[in-house]
Amino acid sequence: MFLRQSYREFKRLMSFMQLRRKRYFIGLIGDSLSNASIAILMSFVIQYLLEFSVHRDQAVLMKAVWIVGGTFVMLSVLSPFFSYMYHRSVKQTMVDIRLLVFERLGRLPQSYYESRHSGDIVSRTTNDMHLMEQTFTEHLKSIIVECLTLVGSLTVMFVLDWRLALVLLVLGVLSILINTRFARPLRKISDRFQAQTGGLTERLADLLAGLQVIKMFSLHRTVTKRFHDRNGEVTASAMKQGNQTGLLEAVNFLINFMSLGGMLVVGIIMYSQSMIELGVLGQIIQLQTGVSMVFLQLGSIVSLIQHSFAGAARVFELLDERAEPDRYSSVSPQGSEQEAIPSTELEMSDVIFDYGTAAGILSGSTLSVQKGQVAALVGASGSGKSTVMKLFLGFYPPKGGTIRILGKPLGHYKLSEIRELTAYVPQDPYLFHGTIGDNIRFGKPDVTDQDMKDAATAAYAHEFIMELTDGYDTMVGERGTSLSGGQRQRIAIARALLKNAPILLLDEATSALDAESEFWVQSALHTLMKNRTTLMIAHRLSTVEQADVIYVMEQGVVKEKGSHQQLLAKEGLYAKLYRQQSHKEHETEPVIA
Numbered sequence: 001m002f003l004r005q006s007y008r009e010f011k012r013l014m015s016f017m018q019l020r021r022k023r024y025f026i027g028l029i030g031d032s033l034s035n036a037s038i039a040i041l042m043s044f045v046i047q048y049l050l051e052f053s054v055h056r057d058q059a060v061l062m063k064a065v066w067i068v069g070g071t072f073v074m075l076s077v078l079s080p081f082f083s084y085m086y087h088r089s090v091k092q093t094m095v096d097i098r099l100l101v102f103e104r105l106g107r108l109p110q111s112y113y114e115s116r117h118s119g120d121i122v123s124r125t126t127n128d129m130h131l132m133e134q135t136f137t138e139h140l141k142s143i144i145v146e147c148l149t150l151v152g153s154l155t156v157m158f159v160l161d162w163r164l165a166l167v168l169l170v171l172g173v174l175s176i177l178i179n180t181r182f183a184r185p186l187r188k189i190s191d192r193f194q195a196q197t198g199g200l201t202e203r204l205a206d207l208l209a210g211l212q213v214i215k216m217f218s219l220h221r222t223v224t225k226r227f228h229d230r231n232g233e234v235t236a237s238a239m240k241q242g243n244q245t246g247l248l249e250a251v252n253f254l255i256n257f258m259s260l261g262g263m264l265v266v267g268i269i270m271y272s273q274s275m276i277e278l279g280v281l282g283q284i285i286q287l288q289t290g291v292s293m294v295f296l297q298l299g300s301i302v303s304l305i306q307h308s309f310a311g312a313a314r315v316f317e318l319l320d321e322r323a324e325p326d327r328y329s330s331v332s333p334q335g336s337e338q339e340a341i342p343s344t345e346l347e348m349s350d351v352i353f354d355y356g357t358a359a360g361i362l363s364g365s366t367l368s369v370q371k372g373q374v375a376a377l378v379g380a381s382g383s384g385k386s387t388v389m390k391l392f393l394g395f396y397p398p399k400g401g402t403i404r405i406l407g408k409p410l411g412h413y414k415l416s417e418i419r420e421l422t423a424y425v426p427q428d429p430y431l432f433h434g435t436i437g438d439n440i441r442f443g444k445p446d447v448t449d450q451d452m453k454d455a456a457t458a459a460y461a462h463e464f465i466m467e468l469t470d471g472y473d474t475m476v477g478e479r480g481t482s483l484s485g486g487q488r489q490r491i492a493i494a495r496a497l498l499k500n501a502p503i504l505l506l507d508e509a510t511s512a513l514d515a516e517s518e519f520w521v522q523s524a525l526h527t528l529m530k531n532r533t534t535l536m537i538a539h540r541l542s543t544v545e546q547a548d549v550i551y552v553m554e555q556g557v558v559k560e561k562g563s564h565q566q567l568l569a570k571e572g573l574y575a576k577l578y579r580q581q582s583h584k585e586h587e588t589e590p591v592i593a
């Protein structure tokens with residue numbers, strides 16, 4: 001069962017080689033043969049030199065010289081050539097695997113990322129991939145070299161003296177049996193070790209992403225302790241791995257010691273009884289030394305290969321994750337195309353949704369946004385506003401009810417089409433590493449420089465960009481940290497303007513900005529909203545007074561709907577929230593003496 005699993009993993013690993021498989025194996029076996037034959041060839045050299053020292057036969061000496069010369073040519077020409085052959089195949093294969101993994105990561109659904117730590121994903125794509133590469137290069141070669149050395153040495157020994165060879169064969173089989181017994185526990189430890197290494201990367205990612213919070217709250221000691229604890233777990237697994245490998249190596253050493261010692265004693269007795277020639281005895285002892293090395297290394301190879309397979313299995317898990325489908329099937333039977341309402345661009349009808357946990361998040365939400373309207377979604381924190389947005393963006397399929405976009409049910413569109421139809425400006429837009437220009441034209445790389453500048457001008461970003469040293473060629477740091485929040489927002493708005501999608505989804509962009517930045521971002525948003533249908537999440541009710549329609553959410557249900565004035569007059573939830581916020585803003589207003 002366990003061996004079958006390892007074989008399956010090996011087969012899958014090899015499947016990535018595709019057409020390069022032949023080149024890889026020729027290179028690998030050629031290089032391994034060169035390596036393995038050295039010990040055997042050297043045993044002949046020793047035999048001939050010992051024979052020469054006894055009989056002074058020049059012809060025998062020449063044989064030794066020829067073998068040494070041949071070995072030199074093999075090591076300096078053939079071995080590097082074969083090595084290049086298989087290393088090249090491995091490098092090209094690893095490029096393919098990295099691409100596959102990257103491509104799969106891009107196609108995984110939002111739920112995958114929301115339920116996992118980015119550190120674990122980084123660990124799979126770095127540590128585990130590295131282990132995978134080691135299987136192709138080092139570990140497989142070691143196994144083949146060891147096997148060839150064993151088979152070659154035993155064959156020569158059988159020809160020289162079958163009795164000594166038989167003893168060695170029995171000990172070899174015993175050693176292989178013992179090593180296979182250790183493989184399963186070593187694999188278990190390796191699986192745990194790799195998962196814990198992923199946890200360690202998670203802590204590191206937390207430190208990098210949350211550095212500001214850590215500094216602000218002086219949490220350095222706490223996070224260091226967490227890292228230390230995780231590190232302790234990894235070390236404990238590493239120690240266990242070390243113990244097992246050490247134990248295995250000790251057993252191998254014992255077998256090796258017995259065989260070498262036994263061979264020497266028996267050999268010397270046979271020589272003293274003239275049952276064997278000195279040259280042959282020397283050759284057998286030399287061969288035995290090569291075989292000893294095989295026994296000694298077998299333990300660490302078994303451990304290393306299990307470790308590599310554990311890494312490969314984590315990469316396979318990632319590759320096997322289910323990608324986002326092309327489209328969702330229509331959830332509700334009522335969501336047929338005949339029912340399309342052309343003037344309604346965004347619609348949600350009795351939508352039910354949860355994130356797979358016991359708690360229901362949306363429990364029958366209904367809302368609609370007409371063509372050209374600005375609709376606002378308000379409500380207490382956790383009431384489900386962002387979830388509504390995620391459903392319209394197609395990040396999750398609803399579990400009940402109907403969602404329509406441009407009058408057609410969600411299932412009518414491919415997910416890529418939904419994202420073409422919508423432009424989304426989140427609260428904290430992500431800027432990629434690159435220039436400001438690259439970031440603005442991210443969704444439309446082919447637009448002209450003039451179009452890009454026009455979009456930046458309309459987003460009130462052109463002026464501040466031109467004040468930067470390299471203008472549009474200014475590099476923004478990772479996540480755009482070299483720019484202010486308001487500047488990042490305006491670049492995201494310019495990006496959305498270039499995309500020119502008919503539907504706009506906004507997560508209130510201005511809640512964290514100062515008055516001046518807010519003014520510019522609001523102006524940019526007004527340009528962006530022109531001639532588009534907008535659904536915006538608003539955290540501050542003062543920003544939605546002008547909206548055509550406001551939906552008020554509470555615990556996953558739309559409780560109220562109307563304009564600002566209508567909702568105030570209703571004296572319901574909105575009016576209560578509005579008064580609470582106005583009161584708070586009033587309280588925190590600075591007192592000017």
Ligand SMILES: Nc1ncnc2c1ncn2[C@@H]1O[C@H](COP(=O)(O)OP(=O)(O)OP(=O)(O)O)[C@@H](O)[C@H]1O
Nearest residue numbers: 114355357361379380381382383384385386387388
């Ligand atoms: N990926 C997720 N997995 C599980 N539960 C989630 C997930 N995202 C959100 N939730 C839960 O869903 C509920 C609604 O969250 P949502 O983010 O939609 O609220 P919100 O109204 O946008 O809140 P806020 O105004 O604070 O952003 C919350 O209870 C939240 O804990």
